[in-house]
Amino acid sequence: MRMEHLRYLACPACTRGLRVSKVSKQRGDRIETGALHCSACSRTYEIVRHVPRFVPMKNYASTFGLQWSKHARTQYDTYTGSSVSARRFFEETKWPRRMEGQVVLEAGSGSGRFTEIAASTGATIASMDYSHAVDANYASNGEKDNVLIVQGDVYRMPFRPNSFDRIFCFGVLQHTPRVEEAFRSLTKYLVRGGSLAIDVYRRPTGKERLLNTKYMVRPVTKRLPSEMLYSFCNAYVNLMWPLTSLIHRLPRGSAINWKLLIPDYRGKYPLPEGILKEWATLDMFDMLSPAHDNPQTLDAVKRWFRDAGMPKADVHLGYNGIMGRGTMGVAE
Numbered sequence: 001m002r003m004e005h006l007r008y009l010a011c012p013a014c015t016r017g018l019r020v021s022k023v024s025k026q027r028g029d030r031i032e033t034g035a036l037h038c039s040a041c042s043r044t045y046e047i048v049r050h051v052p053r054f055v056p057m058k059n060y061a062s063t064f065g066l067q068w069s070k071h072a073r074t075q076y077d078t079y080t081g082s083s084v085s086a087r088r089f090f091e092e093t094k095w096p097r098r099m100e101g102q103v104v105l106e107a108g109s110g111s112g113r114f115t116e117i118a119a120s121t122g123a124t125i126a127s128m129d130y131s132h133a134v135d136a137n138y139a140s141n142g143e144k145d146n147v148l149i150v151q152g153d154v155y156r157m158p159f160r161p162n163s164f165d166r167i168f169c170f171g172v173l174q175h176t177p178r179v180e181e182a183f184r185s186l187t188k189y190l191v192r193g194g195s196l197a198i199d200v201y202r203r204p205t206g207k208e209r210l211l212n213t214k215y216m217v218r219p220v221t222k223r224l225p226s227e228m229l230y231s232f233c234n235a236y237v238n239l240m241w242p243l244t245s246l247i248h249r250l251p252r253g254s255a256i257n258w259k260l261l262i263p264d265y266r267g268k269y270p271l272p273e274g275i276l277k278e279w280a281t282l283d284m285f286d287m288l289s290p291a292h293d294n295p296q297t298l299d300a301v302k303r304w305f306r307d308a309g310m311p312k313a314d315v316h317l318g319y320n321g322i323m324g325r326g327t328m329g330v331a332e
């Protein structure tokens with residue numbers, strides 16, 4: 001972390017400011033190894049491989065750490081040569097392309113494909129994830145002057161309350177144990193007039209619930225050792241890929257492939273075949289491994305925004321199922 005970014009951090013336990021209490025390895029104004037200390041409540045937080053760690057290294061999100069270390073670049077636009085992640089970022093947030101002078105929080109960064117896009121706006125980006133995916137993110141984005149990467153928990157974030165101009169949280173909420181509480185926590189860190197953009201899985205209804213293969217197998221797969229499950233997903237996608245290419249051409253072929261647990265993005269994203277296959281392996285593991293997968297209803301998400309003081313929020317079906325955007329404390 002850069003010394004200069006200390007001013008954005010706060011003790012997650014008591015929300016007071018932190019100071020650098022130990023520096024074991026430093027380069028310029030960047031601390032690679034050291035510690036932060038809260039004088040108010042006497043807690044100390046290690047800085048390991050440039051990243052301040054506010055949670056145990058291993059936790060319920062460790063499957064994501066594995067996933068994002070194996071697929072550190074798979075979904076980056078600068079890797080795929082596409083604008084898939086940029087388009088999603090700007091369509092979901094409706095934020096401007098330039099945001100110099102603003103401070104943006106990314107909650108649940110994964111390997112950082114959206115960190116890359118957010119950083120390109122010139123804003124200062126505080127990017128947080130609960131898992132060791134932060135190491136993959138640091139490798140891609142950590143050396144940018146406007147990026148601060150931390151390992152922290154959405155329920156107790158290591159930042160000052162009411163301090164961010166904008167917060168985004170994509171693909172994360174359904175993977176937390178208490179989804180509404182995670183949403184509420186985000187809203188506490190926005191300034192008045194600040195903008196929040198989230199998405200969350202939509203709960204399957206009616207016929208969708210029948211033969212929902214993912215939710216049928218998850219009770220078993222989420223308990224398997226992660227490395228074993230990843231090897232299985234990799235082998236399964238390799239084996240099935242030629243067949244799924246044929247199935248894709250049938251009416252509703254893509255839907256059939258998803259039922260077969262092969263995430264099929266052919267025709268949806270303009271990506272080369274090899275990258276589509278990488279995404280399939282990544283997303284198959286992403287469907288089957290997380291400890292928590294709590295999809296939500298549209299009405300519930302609308303209510304969250306209302307209850308948080310954003311009654312005019314724009315909440316509708318979209319990326320990842322349901323997407324929502326609101327402005328804190330201002331009639332829209």
Ligand SMILES: C[S@@+](CC[C@H](N)C(=O)[O-])C[C@H]1O[C@@H](n2cnc3c(N)ncnc32)[C@H](O)[C@@H]1O
Pocket residue numbers: 061064065075107108109110111112113114128129130131133152153154155169170171172175176286
């Ligand atoms: C499906 S990934 C999405 C990553 C990224 N936003 C993207 O769309 O590429 C979900 C991420 O949420 C993170 N996560 C889960 N629970 C969290 C929590 N309590 N606090 C912060 N991040 C959390 C996981 O570690 C994981 O990297």
